[in-house]
Amino acid sequence: MKKRALLKWILRTLARKTIQKYEPLVIGITGSVGKTSTKTAIGVVLTHKFNTRFSQESHNNEFGFPLGIIASWSKKELKLVSKEEPGGVRRIRKVMFYATAIGRGVLSLLFGNKKRYPEQLVLEYGADKPGDIDYLLNIARPEIAVVSAIGKVPVHVEHYENPEAVAYEKGKLVSATKKGGKVILNYDDEYMHAMSSRTKNEVITFGTTEGAMMRFLNVKTSTNNLIPTGITFDLEYRGASTSVQLKGCLGSPHAYAAAAAAAVGVALNMKLAEIAEALKEYKAIRHRMEIKKGVEGSIIIDDSYNASPLSTRAALEAVKQLSAKRKIGVLGDMLEIGSYATKEHEVVGRHASDALKIIVTIGTEAHHIVEGAIKNGTPKENIKSVETIEEAENYLKNLIKEGDLVLIKASRAIGLERLVERLTLKEKH
Known part of the structure; x- marks a missing residue:
């Protein structure tokens, strides 16, 4: 077995065993755009009320995904396993990091206290090619599945037969949601109806279009001396409404992320007012508007x-x-x-x-x-x-x-x- 394949097997095994031991509620996010912002918004909202773990980085593949289950890592540590990190001396550090990760995973399985492990894990499921979602689902199936957006021409479509094949791959997360769970879908995305037909669980939709259950309206840019400082908008859900302010970011993608997070929040019995309060802590992810x-x-x-x-x-x-x-x-x-x-x-x-x-x-x-x-x-x-x-x-x-x-x-x-x-x-x- 080659070193890379062996490392994948070890990380996958440790992550699966960790899920089995601690039994956290898993919230899974996928999509072609907006995954990391949505994951972060969900993490910010849930941390307001629950013991929740989420990573603000886009570590959503066969290496980064299990790492987020095994333990919590600093940005500096995760940078060692990023695609941009050069070789040389840092290659040695990367080997040391993975050795540390494996050690922490083993110790957690042997001696870890269930009360200290997060109640909830917010995980990002990436899919550059067919089969990627299956690999990650083999590690952890979600209780709550969230699809941010697919779009008419999604990223990575060149690795698939057509856009519908991309949507089908992403939709595997919906199909795999555990019985009695929830599915959160973007009502404005053209693949929403096809996605919703792939589950018998309750579906909560979000978006701007009339008919969306968690609807956001009146998106406005906040400014100070013509300098943009963030966005504000209204959230509506089943007759209730609240105002939301997001600082330091621009554009509707952040509002979509916040609305998806709000949908997850209400699925876990949070009130709109406390969700809006939690979202005050949301910040734009690096290099995203x-x-x-x-x-x-x-x-x-x-x-x-x-x-x-x-x-x-x-x-x-x-x-x-x-x-x-x-x-x-x-x-x-x-x-x-x-x-x-x-x-x-x-x-x-x-x-x-x-x-x-x-x-x-x-x-x-x-x-x-x-x-x-x-x-x-x-x-x-x-x-x-x-x-x-x-x-x-x-x-x-x-x-x-x-x-x-x-x-x-x-x-x-x-x-x-x-x-x-x-x-x-x-x-x-």
């Missing part, structure tokens, strides 16, 4: 973590609603969407044309964004295409002025978080 102070008195909207057609349109719509002297967008490739790439990048270009004054593109597919923007009326002189992060940085540092708002978004592999770092104002300590 984060508001940052930029160079030259600009505002950076950092959405560089990943990009899909659905999330990119949502980001552009959020920017469109804001006031700024100029709105600039740095848009890169949306990867892993296969044969849909040309059309979807052109569509993004049209949306960008409506939302932005100046468009900067980067990536091999980005010329389709340019084509869409020009077709929609953006002057060619307001579009700049670059090939590297350094070229983008040099262009933007000469362009950005006080009062500008800059949206930065692309798939993870493009690496635009490095551009965010270079354009963000460094805080003085």
Whole structure:
């Protein structure tokens, strides 16, 4: 057995045994966009009332998933097993980390006190390819299943036959929900009805459309001297309503995450008022519509973590609603969407044309964004295409002025978080 396969087997076995010993209530989240924000919002809400464990990082594969069951880890520790972490000396640290994880898992199984283990685990189920959900379900089946959103053209669709196959894979979480559990579905997603037919358990829906059980309305951006500071909206559920304030984040995706969390909260007998109070502690996850102070008195909207057609349109719509002297967008490739790439990048270009004054593109597919923007009326002189992060940085540092708002978004592999770092104002300590 190869080392990687052996490690997977050990982690899976320890995680399964841990679930069997401590019997926590498992809340599972999947979807093509918004999984980590939804998981975090749920964790924030439930921690307000219960002993709950959740990770704010996107560790949702065959390695990160069992680690979250075995023990609680710091961000520094989890960074050692992230995909971005380089080799060399850190490879030794990674080996030491896994040795520690295995040791902690064994000790917990032998001597752990059930009262000290969390009552609830909020776990993220990732699926880059067919079969991934099955692997994770073999470790832990949820009592409550949450599907954030799939979208018309989901991320990773190039690894599947079609978008319906992606939805089918994600829907396995719904089918696997334990008898008597709850299923939380996005009422605005086109796959909601197909998902709901895959369970006999109670379904609670969330969204903006009339008919959603947990409905959010009147999403507004809070500002201070034209600088965005967060969003507010109203939540309605079975005749009750409350106002919600989320600080330091922008856009409807965060409202969707909060509404999904509220649906989980009411499923566990929490009241809307205490859910709204708990959500005051919710903060945007790194690189997901984060508001940052930029160079030259600009505002950076950092959405560089990943990009899909659905999330990119949502980001552009959020920017469109804001006031700024100029709105600039740095848009890169949306990867892993296969044969849909040309059309979807052109569509993004049209949306960008409506939302932005100046468009900067980067990536091999980005010329389709340019084509869409020009077709929609953006002057060619307001579009700049670059090939590297350094070229983008040099262009933007000469362009950005006080009062500008800059949206930065692309798939993870493009690496635009490095551009965010270079354009963000460094805080003085």
